[in-house]
Amino acid sequence: MKKLYFFILTLGFITLGNAQEQDSSVRKEPNYRALVTRPSQETEPKKDIEDFRLFPNPVTDGIVAIHTRKNLPKAISIYDVLGKEVLNTKITGKTLNVSSLNSGIYIIKVTETNYTSTRKLVVK
Structure with missing residues (x-):
């Protein structure tokens, strides 16, 4: 068996x-x-603004100078460390008033035409 x-x-x-x-x-x-997939336009990296300069940093008097090569009108967004947008404005000149912000560390995003630059901004 x-x-x-x-x-x-x-x-x-x-x-x-x-x-x-x-x-x-x-x-x-x-x-x-x-x-095989094609990248969408949203996934393509945006280029940094040419000759982007942001000073003084840290900000002590409430005014920030933003210089670029073309000096075109700029859309500006400022975020706190938690990612909450605390300031959203557009400027045509080179100076930005940040006196309404409390002391701390922020992220500033500057967009000029199709170019974007992001930097850390310290307000004292």
Whole structure:
């Protein structure tokens, strides 16, 4: 009886082994189109503003000078360390009044046409 069970189990394993070999002989071509994606415009990195300068830093008198090569109108966003936007404005000149901000560390994001620069800003 034991020999019969052993024979049936062996036959079952051999049958399963052959079934797997037959499946592996069928070669499936990978679908490369599913693997290749194009980056959207949102994922493309934006370039930094040319010759971007921000001074004085740390700010002590409440006025920050922002210089760029083209000196075009700029959109300015300032964020606190928690990521909350505390100031959002546009300037056409070179100076920004930050006297409304409390002392602390901020992130300033300056956008001029399609170029953006981000820096750390310290207000004392």
